[in-house]
Amino acid sequence: MAMAMTFALPIDSTRAASNVSHFKLKNGLEVVVIPDHRAPVVTHMVWYRVGAADDRRGASGIAHFLEHLMFKGTKKIAPGEFSKIIARNGGEDNAFTGHDATSYFQRVAKDRLALVMEMEADRMVNLRLLDKDVVTERKVILEERLSRVENDPANILGEQMNAALYQSHPYGIPILGWEHEMRVLDRKVAIEFYQRYYAPNNAILIVAGDVTGEEVRKLARKTYGKLKPRDERVRAARPKEPPHRAPIRINLDDPRAGRVTLQRYYLAPSYNSAESGEAEALDLMMKIVASGTTSRLYKRLVVEQKKAASAGGWYSGSGLDSGHLGVYTVASDGVAIKDVEQALDRVLTDFMINGATQKELDRARNSYIASHIYGGDNQVRLARRYGWGLVNGRTITDIETWPERLEKVNLEDIQRVAKKYFNPAQSVTGVLRPSAKTKTGAKKAVDEERKS
Amino acid sequence: MGRAAATTGLLAILILSVALATPGEAKMRIQQVTSPGGVTAWLVESSQAPLIAIRFGFVGGAVQDPAGKEGVANFVSGMLDEGAGDLRSVDFQERQEELAAKMSFDAGRDEFTGNFQTLTRNLKQATELLRLALTQPRFDVSAVDRIKKQILTGLKFDQNNPRTVASKEWFKLAFNGHPYARPVKGSLESVARIGRGDLQEFANKVFTRDTLKVAVVGDIDAEKLGPLLDKIFGDLPAASDLKPIAEAKPPLGPQRKIIEMNVPQSVAVFGHAGPKRKDKDFIASYLLNYVLGGGGFNSRLTEEVREKRGLAYSIYSTLSPYQRGAIYVGNVATENKSMARSLKVIQSELKRMAEKGPTAKELKYAKQYLTGSYALRFDTSSKIANQLLWIQIEDLGLDYIDTRNAKIEAVTLQDVRRVAKRLLKFDGLIVTIVGKPKGAIKKPEKS
Numbered sequence: 055m056a057m058a059m060t061f062a063l064p065i066d067s068t069r070a071a072s073n074v075s076h077f078k079l080k081n082g083l084e085v086v087v088i089p090d091h092r093a094p095v096v097t098h099m100v101w102y103r104v105g106a107a108d109d110r111r112g113a114s115g116i117a118h119f120l121e122h123l124m125f126k127g128t129k130k131i132a133p134g135e136f137s138k139i140i141a142r143n144g145g146e147d148n149a150f151t152g153h154d155a156t157s158y159f160q161r162v163a164k165d166r167l168a169l170v171m172e173m174e175a176d177r178m179v180n181l182r183l184l185d186k187d188v189v190t191e192r193k194v195i196l197e198e199r200l201s202r203v204e205n206d207p208a209n210i211l212g213e214q215m216n217a218a219l220y221q222s223h224p225y226g227i228p229i230l231g232w233e234h235e236m237r238v239l240d241r242k243v244a245i246e247f248y249q250r251y252y253a254p255n256n257a258i259l260i261v262a263g264d265v266t267g268e269e270v271r272k273l274a275r276k277t278y279g280k281l282k283p284r285d286e287r288v289r290a291a292r293p294k295e296p297p298h299r300a301p302i303r304i305n306l307d308d309p310r311a312g313r314v315t316l317q318r319y320y321l322a323p324s325y326n327s328a329e330s331g332e333a334e335a336l337d338l339m340m341k342i343v344a345s346g347t348t349s350r351l352y353k354r355l356v357v358e359q360k361k362a363a364s365a366g367g368w369y370s371g372s373g374l375d376s377g378h379l380g381v382y383t384v385a386s387d388g389v390a391i392k393d394v395e396q397a398l399d400r401v402l403t404d405f406m407i408n409g410a411t412q413k414e415l416d417r418a419r420n421s422y423i424a425s426h427i428y429g430g431d432n433q434v435r436l437a438r439r440y441g442w443g444l445v446n447g448r449t450i451t452d453i454e455t456w457p458e459r460l461e462k463v464n465l466e467d468i469q470r471v472a473k474k475y476f477n478p479a480q481s482v483t484g485v486l487r488p489s490a491k492t493k494t495g496a497k498k499a500v501d502e503e504r505k506s
Numbered sequence: 507m508g509r510a511a512a513t514t515g516l517l518a519i520l521i522l523s524v525a526l527a528t529p530g531e532a533k534m535r536i537q538q539v540t541s542p543g544g545v546t547a548w549l550v551e552s553s554q555a556p557l558i559a560i561r562f563g564f565v566g567g568a569v570q571d572p573a574g575k576e577g578v579a580n581f582v583s584g585m586l587d588e589g590a591g592d593l594r595s596v597d598f599q600e601r602q603e604e605l606a607a608k609m610s611f612d613a614g615r616d617e618f619t620g621n622f623q624t625l626t627r628n629l630k631q632a633t634e635l636l637r638l639a640l641t642q643p644r645f646d647v648s649a650v651d652r653i654k655k656q657i658l659t660g661l662k663f664d665q666n667n668p669r670t671v672a673s674k675e676w677f678k679l680a681f682n683g684h685p686y687a688r689p690v691k692g693s694l695e696s697v698a699r700i701g702r703g704d705l706q707e708f709a710n711k712v713f714t715r716d717t718l719k720v721a722v723v724g725d726i727d728a729e730k731l732g733p734l735l736d737k738i739f740g741d742l743p744a745a746s747d748l749k750p751i752a753e754a755k756p757p758l759g760p761q762r763k764i765i766e767m768n769v770p771q772s773v774a775v776f777g778h779a780g781p782k783r784k785d786k787d788f789i790a791s792y793l794l795n796y797v798l799g800g801g802g803f804n805s806r807l808t809e810e811v812r813e814k815r816g817l818a819y820s821i822y823s824t825l826s827p828y829q830r831g832a833i834y835v836g837n838v839a840t841e842n843k844s845m846a847r848s849l850k851v852i853q854s855e856l857k858r859m860a861e862k863g864p865t866a867k868e869l870k871y872a873k874q875y876l877t878g879s880y881a882l883r884f885d886t887s888s889k890i891a892n893q894l895l896w897i898q899i900e901d902l903g904l905d906y907i908d909t910r911n912a913k914i915e916a917v918t919l920q921d922v923r924r925v926a927k928r929l930l931k932f933d934g935l936i937v938t939i940v941g942k943p944k945g946a947i948k949k950p951e952k953s
Contacts, residue, residue, distance in 0.1 A: 092554050093534075093885040125803075134813055137803035142871045144878015161882050193816025200771035201819055201839050205668060263885070309768065310666040313659055347599050356652060357596065363659040384659055417603050424606030424625060431555045432886045 074440070075267030076450050079274060081283040082255025086440050086450070087270045088262035090433045096167050096263030097433050099159040100174050101441045103258070104251035106229040107153040107375075108289045113243050115231015118151040119195055120244050124158065125149075126187045128180040133187050136173065143169060153225050154374040155445040161434070164264045168273050175277040178252055181245075188241045196237070199230050207308035207486060208315070215484040218302045219319050222293040225376060253284035258444050262437040292375060295321070302482045307489035313363070314391045314487050316398070317382040321480040322369070324377035326447040333371045334459050335467040336379070336475065340369035341418040342410045342468070343402070344381050348417065351381065354401050361386055361394045374446050379475060391485055402476050409469035423457045520904070534884065536894065538904060539728045543736035547720035548894045548904070551727055552887065556626045558724035560636070561891040562739075563619035563899050565717035568690040569751045569830075570708065575700050577692020578708050579613035581657060585705055586611050586620075588649040590638035595649045598635070607632035609639065615686060616829040617899060618712055623888060626725040633738050640713055641741040645702040654697060661694050668773040668940040669837070675765055675938040676775040676835070680757035686831055711747040715739060721894035723887040754831030759936040764943060772845040772941025776823075776852060777835030778931050783827040783900050789913050790921040791825060791834075791929055796872040797864040797922075798855070798930075799823030799836050804871060806855050811838065817848045834929060845943035856932035863923030877911040 075087045106117045127133040140147040145162035147170075160170045203209045213228050220226030230236070259278065261270045298321065325333040344351045344367025355362040367381035381402075385394045429435045443453040520538035537549045571578045587602065587609055589595040602609065608623040620640075624632035664670040674689050681687035692700075718739060722731055756779030781791045792800075799807040799822050811821045823836030840848040864872070884890050897906045 090554070090885075092552060093881055095881050095885050134803065134809075138871070141801065141804045141875040141879075144875055144880075144882075146879060146882060163878060163881055166878075190814070190816040194812055194819055197771065197817070197839065197841060198819035200841055204770045205773075205839075207666075312663040312666050346603075348596070348603050353596065357648075360652070360655075363655045386655065387658075417600065421603050421606055427555070427557065427625060428608070428623065431557060431888070 074450060074454075075270075077267075077271065079254065079279050081279065081281055082253075083274070083278050083281075084258045084444065085270065085274055086258065086260045086444065087265060087267040088260070088433065088436050088440065089264075089266055090262055090436070091264050094164050094264050095161060095433075096164050096261060096265055097159060097161050097437045098167060098170050098174070099157055099260040099437050099441055100178070101155055101157045101258040101260065101445045102251060103155065103256050103445055104247075104289060105152045105154040105156055106227065106231075107224040107292055108251070109224065109227065109231070110243070110247070113235060113239060114227045115195065115229075115236040116239055116243050116247050117156055118229055118231065119192070119236070119239050120247050121149045121151045121156050121158075122191050122195060123183055123188065123244055124177055124181060126181075126183055126191070128176050128182050130176055130180070131173065133184060136177065139173065140170065145170065151229055153229060155442070157441060157445075159434075159437075167261070167265065167270075168277070171273050171277040175281060178254065178257065178278070179281050181248055181252070183241050183244060185241050188244065192236070192239060195230065196233070199233060199236065202230065203228070207306065207310050210308070211304065211306045211317070211484045211486045214304050214306065215317065215319055215482045218304060218482045219321060219378060220376075221296060221298070223295050223375060224292055225373065249284075251289070254278055254281045255283040258441060260437045260441045262433040295376065298480045301478045304482065304484045305487070306484065307487050309489050311486045311488040313387075314385045314485070315382065316385070316391055316395055316483065316485050317380065318398075318481055318483045320379040320475055320477060322371070322377045322379050322475045324371045324373040324375065324446070325452075326374050327376055328371075331459070331462065331467065332471055333377070334456075335463045335471045336369045336371060336377075337422065338415060338418045338460065338463050339410070339468045339472050340367055340379055341422065342414045343367065343405055343472070350401050350405060351383070351398065355383060355394065355397050359397055361389050361397050363387075365398070372442055372446055391487075395483075402472075406469070406473045406476060409465055409472070412465065415463070415465060415468060419460050419463070422460055426457050534890070534907075536904065536907070537728050539722075539731050539735070541732040541735040541740075543740045545715060545718065545720065545735040545739045547722050547731065547735055548898065549721075549726070549728060549731055550723045550890055550894070551725075552723060553725045555887065556725055557887060558624055558626060558629060558722065558726050559887040559891040560622040560633075560720065560722050560738075561619065561888070561895040562622075562718060562720045563617045563895055564712050564714065564719075564746070565617060566712035566746065566748050567614040567617045568688065569615055569685040570712060570748060571685075571688065571692070572704065574696060575692075575704055576688045576696040577657065577690070578700055578704050579618055579712075580691045581653065581697065581700055582643075582705050582708050583611040583613045583618065584653045584657065585645060585649065586639040586643050588653060589644035589646050590635075591642045591644075593638065594644065594646060598638075602632075602635055605632045605635065607635055609636060613690060615690060619895065621888065621892075629726070629734075633734060637738045637741070640738070643705075643709055645705045647702060650702045650705065654700070657691065657697050658694060661691060661697065664691070666767070668767055668769050668771075669839070671765055671767065672773045672775045672837075672938045672940040675763060675940070676777070676936060679761055679763060679938065680777070680833065680936050681754055681831065684754040684831065685751060686754055686828060710743070714743045714746040716745050717748075718742070719895060719898040721891040721898065723891040723894070751830050754828075756831065757833060757936055758931065758934045760934055762937045763939070765938065765940045766942060767940050769842075769941050771839050771841050772939055772943045773837070773839045774845060774849060774937055774939045775835060775837050776849070776935050776937045777833050778934050778936055780825045780832040780834035780929065781827065781925075782832040785827075785832075787921070787925045787928070788825075788827065790917045790925040793869060793872045793876065793914065793917055794859070794864065794922050794926050794929065795823060795825050795834065796876060797868045798859050800825075801872060801875065804875065806859065807836070807838075807852060810851050810855055811840075811848055815847075815851065817844050817851070821848075821852075842942045843944045845939060845941065849937065849939075853932050853935065856930050856935070859926050860930035860932060861927075863919070863926045866919050869917075869919050869922055873914055873917070876914050880911060 125136045143166045147160040149158040217226045351365040355365040362383045365383040371377040518540040540546045568579045605628045821838040
């Protein structure tokens with residue numbers, strides 16, 4: 055118990071961003087301002103409450119495709135000029151699509167904030183798309199899919215496992231989309247999606263950096279404030295998962311696999327869908343069981359038994375409707391994957407029966423609280439923390455009191471969530487194996503080339 | 507900019523205030539602190555967050571790997587938090603987690619660098635761990651075996667990653683016979699040969715005070731930092747024992763090599779010699795590359811390959827100035843059937859740029875971006891520390907942050923046109939392609 059005292063951090067030091075302001079414009083745009091005056095720069099982000107899980111059935115990938123097309127211009131901005139104007143002003147910009155959210159961000163000197171707010175407000179409602187730009191950009195997203203998925207067997211397996219983990223809910227559909235559906239996405243589908251979801255009353259504006267809440271309020275009124283809200287922007291309720299009855303197993307043989315690897319996902323609730331306190335317990339539980347070199351999995355499988363070259367895991371809890379637990383391991387050379395899997399199962403079973411030690415819990419908690427403080431040093435990470443949280447149903451208080459809620463988790467909570475969610479019936483296990491061809495795969499081709 | 511020198515006891519402090527981005531803004535003050543024991547660090551004090559970031563580097567990265575044992579430097583970078591002093595690996599890592607200290611090491615081609623962060627309240631205990639890691643790494647056999655296994659596994663995965671293979675093969679061709687030709691992580695064969703003695707030897711000869719550079723940012727003042735520098739680094743040997751590295755012959759093609767791999771999208775690496783960091787044309791070259799391939803959507807390669815033709819998701823080029831040789835190198839990924847077309851577009855863009863240079867407008871925009879965005883590199887403690895470290899490693903001077911933008915502004919269109927002619931050799935590219943590119947890619951023709 056004395057140890058627990060030594061490691062505990064003062065809670066007030068974790069509230070690095072408690073000078074945050076939060077307000078709404080009349081048109082429904084939610085605004086969060088996070089002052090950080092160390093450098094004369096700002097991070098400006100707009101988060102839309104829409105993501106790939108809202109793609110129309112049969113038009114998978116449209117949320118992500120639209121994110122690309124948002125750079126193709128408006129009445130005021132010529133196609134492709136958006137990022138160029140940001141760069142000419144010494145700024146950086148990018149965008150990102152998830153299952154539940156789509157966000158656009160710029161980082162600029164503080165005196166260019168008004169400019170980027172005007173530009174982002176403009177494309178929130180005035181996007182103009184030419185067929186020819188849409189067709190070219192569709193080739194780009196297909197190349198993106200080749201890079202991220204088709205060229206990497208681990209990601210092909212991940213995509214298959216996700217599809218199996220969600221039998222009805224659209225989290226099972228890849229964010230990039232299925233290739234055959236991406237190929238037929240067009241301007242019409244994009245515009246339909248845009249008009250339905252892009253509006254001030256379906257967005258959150260986050261500004262972090264060398265500004266005050268009042269400055270941002272004024273600028274926001276002048277820019278975003280002029281936009282009319284569209285009809286209520288509520289996303290359609292997504293299909294709920296049916297009960298899962300049996301473990302699912304997926305084997306993928308691919309000559310490019312390199313080594314035999316095993317991954318397993320378990321369905322689990324997210325912060326937004328969990329009962330009070332469960333998500334916090336899941337976070338700490340997975341830290342103890344699977345995250346990093348001090349985790350149970352790594353110590354048993356890699357350090358002590360040497361059955362695996364690496365092992366680890368995570369809790370993914372940021373989604374709107376669901377989360378998952380993940381564990382993975384790479385088998386040591388010459389060790390059968392079955393052996394490694396049994397060893398992994400023994401670690402999980404032992405944990406469900408005996409739970410964690412107080413020392414492990416303290417260490418895990420301490421490390422998360424510290425990461426919360428480290429995150430406070432970085433305005434992009436702070437902005438992202440608030441954006442992710444709000445778009446996924448958290449309140450500002452939820453976000454800022456996370457370390458305090460971690461303090462409330464006890465050993466019983468940890469053991470209870472482990473027992474409840476390491477449930478084989480709700481799991482998908484994927485095994486990736488180099489097929490027989492591997493030994494002569496890429497390496498040999500290289501050798502042959504050298505001779506010629 | 508204000509300069510002041512102060513001496514307190516044995517601690518020497520040189521202060522330099524630097525303004526970022528907009529005149530009249532609060533200035534960032536860099537202090538050059540020399541400890542009683544003679545260790546020098548650049549310090550930026552900031553009490554905004556209760557934490558301290560320390561970045562440091564030594565001369566001697568993968569180039570110091572013994573022949574046949576490529577990958578030693580990289581191996582060492584994975585071993586320093588695997589036990590030190592009396593703490594075996596698990597104890598060390600648990601202690602580190604209890605203290606919430608972050609520690610990581612990286613082996614580059616020329617340097618070995620470290621990145622450390624601690625909460626202010628744990629400063630004393632956390633820096634003790636860092637001291638142990640640098641001065642008394644254990645290299646226990648069990649830990650060596652485990653990390654070796656992980657490196658070998660990583661290399662096994664890399665063999666099937668077209669990006670990694672294309673890059674490795676490119677360096678092999680470009681720097682044939684020079685240590686830069688060798689992969690930083692080594693090969694399956696070379697890593698298998700590395701033992702704990704090799705790791706210890708590397709640490710002994712590279713982790714020394716004579717080549718050490720240190721940058722500190724955060725919640726600490728010069729008075730406290732002085733003794734802390736001695737505590738962390740004071741026990742290191744005074745002098746290094748580095749083998750001299752010869753200048754590399756500037757890489758030049760034309761050379762083209764296809765490595766067949768069964769992937770739907772081919773990856774190509776292309777490039778040739780570039781300017782070194784101390785080259786008088788380096789900044790002009792930097793502007794040139796921004797316009798050509800380094801400026802994302804503002805660059806011609808992205809415009810021509812991605813925006814106009816949809817041939818790639820990712821296309822870029824960059825300057826990599828190593829200490830003994832420098833390169834201009836780019837990367838593109840395109841579906842197999844279109845790779846030939848992508849490369850043709852790239853080559854003709856290099857030709858067009860070499861012949862005519864950028865337009866006045868392009869140069870203006872490049873300057874606007876590079877000067878305007880400089881402040882974005884200084885908005886977190888660890889980013890500031892990173893900048894301060896590399897300015898020291900590249901020996902750019904304490905006033906570099908203050909003068910850098912003026913140097914960029916001073917470059918003329920004539921400078922960049924001249925540099926474009928000198929630097930870009932569209933008919934002298936070294937190209938490696940991994941995948942199954944179709945359409946029989948021809949050997950590049952001399953023009």
